Every structure is written in C-alpha cells, then in structure tokens.
Amino acid sequence: MLWLTIGVVVGITVLVIAYVTAPLWRPRKPLVETDDTPLTALIERKDATLRAIKEVEFDYQMGKLSEEDFERDNVRLRHQAIALIRHIEELAPDAGELDTQLETLIAQQREVSDSASGNGADVAEAETEPEVLLEAEKIFCPTCGALAAPDDNFCATCGAPLRKATPA
Template identity: 30%
Template sequence: MGVFLGAALVAAVVMLFILQPVVKGLHASLDREEDELTETEARKRVALLALRDVEYDYLAGKLDDEDYQALKAELTAEALAALDADEKARTREEGGAAGPADLEAEIARARALLEGGPECVACGYRNQEGSRFCSACGTPLMAQPTN
C-alpha cells in the first residue's frame, strides 16, 4: 500500500509538472482574448482540466484503478486530439509566421510527455512512446531496466 501510494503521488506530481505550463499558457491566452476562445482551445482546456481532476479524484480515493485507467486513457486521447486540432487551427490563423517551429516543438514535447515515452539518457529529451532512437540526438533508447 505504501509503495502504491508513493507511485500514485509520483504520478500526480508528474502530471502537475506536465500540466502546469500548459494550464498557465491557457490562462494567459484566456486573459488576452477571453471572448475569442476557439473551439479547439476550449476542447484542449476542458480535456486537460478533466485529466487533472481525474488525478485528484483518484488520489482522493473517489476512483478505483479501473475507472482511473479508463478515464485517463480517454481524456489523454481527447487532449492529444485537441492539441492536434489546436495546432492546425493556429497554423492556419497565423500563416505559420509567429514561431511555428517553437510551437511545434512545444506541442511535440507536450504530446510526448502525455504519452509517457522514454527519456533520452544522453540529452534528456522525452521521446514518443515506442521510439527506438532519440528524436533529438539519435541515441538508441534502451528499455527501462526492470531489476
């Protein structure tokens, strides 16, 4: 139980770490143009906040493992779909002018984090799940030691 609780707490901290900049960014864009919240931004925001709520509910004991896993998978898929849609919408709006490379990198990073892929031992870049080589530096990604 202690180990399980510890793992859950680690997962929650990781989720907070992941969501913090995303949620902050959403707040910033909401403050700027609250009345112009796009459909994709709304979807993304709802999915990410729901994902956070699921973590809280799980930690609070309101969800059992099965519900938690199912909800998390569902919301993660929705958040990723919304991220993709948002990315496309922004690219269209801005004509790909305002730092699209940075934005793409940001979204790729957020997506990789949400998907929980392996982190490169050489450069620390978090790759997409199932990657065999680091997308940033090409280092082969070893399977996690299981000891």
C-alpha cells in the first residue's frame, strides 16, 4: 500500500515537472507584444473617444449638458477622433473601413460647426464661434488626441513627440 502511494505520488510529480518545465526546453523566444503595438493602443483610444462622443450626445439629449458645453465637448472629441483615425490610417493604410468612418465624422463635424455658427448669432455665443473655427488650426497629439498649441513640440498630456505626425 505504501509503495503504491509512493508510486502514484512520484508519477504525479514527474508528470507535473515535465509539463511545467516543458516550455523551458524549447528554443528561446521573446514575448511578442501583439497586444501592445502603437496601432492597437490607437484603436483602443479611438474606440474610447467614439464612446465618449456617444455619451456626450446622449447626455445632451437627456438635458445634462447645456448647448454651449455640448458643442465644445463634441468638437473637441470629434477632433480627437479625427486625429486618431488619421494616425491609424497612416499606420495601417489598408484599413479601408476607417475611411468611411473618417468621412462620416468629418461630415458630422461640419454639421456641428454649421449649427454652431448658425446658433451663434446672438452676442452671448459669439465668443464660442471663433474658438470652434480656431480649433481647426490647432494640432492634436497623435498618441492621445489631446489638444496642443501649434508650436508645441511635445504633447503636454502624454509627452509624445508631436512632429512625428507630419507625413514624411
């Protein structure tokens, strides 16, 4: 009985050791970061931004955001999304699906700007109008999509270099 126990336990031990150490005898291989490429990070950020746009729209429809706040957030987020999608396009030009997304976004963006300038007739909202127009000239961080001043070299939010974005 004792010998049987010892036999079973030794058998289990050998099996477990062989199984757990098996990968160590294979040829050495580094961990490949399929989950950590700049592209997947960008896509994740873009998805988050698109979600944020939806949420802002929903909040506005629910009356939680004033028109002014909604427009500012919406414009900012759409700019972010556009910057991110452009950057994804650069990294993966064959991402054909993104084209249409970008088109839609830009088209929607125009609508928002149009409606903003349409509503901006009264004095109170006149202030926001040039800001919306100005923002088109500002640049956005290709890594995180944050707004940056045109002469900045690095992103104030994430520290990524801003100039890399310009096509070579």
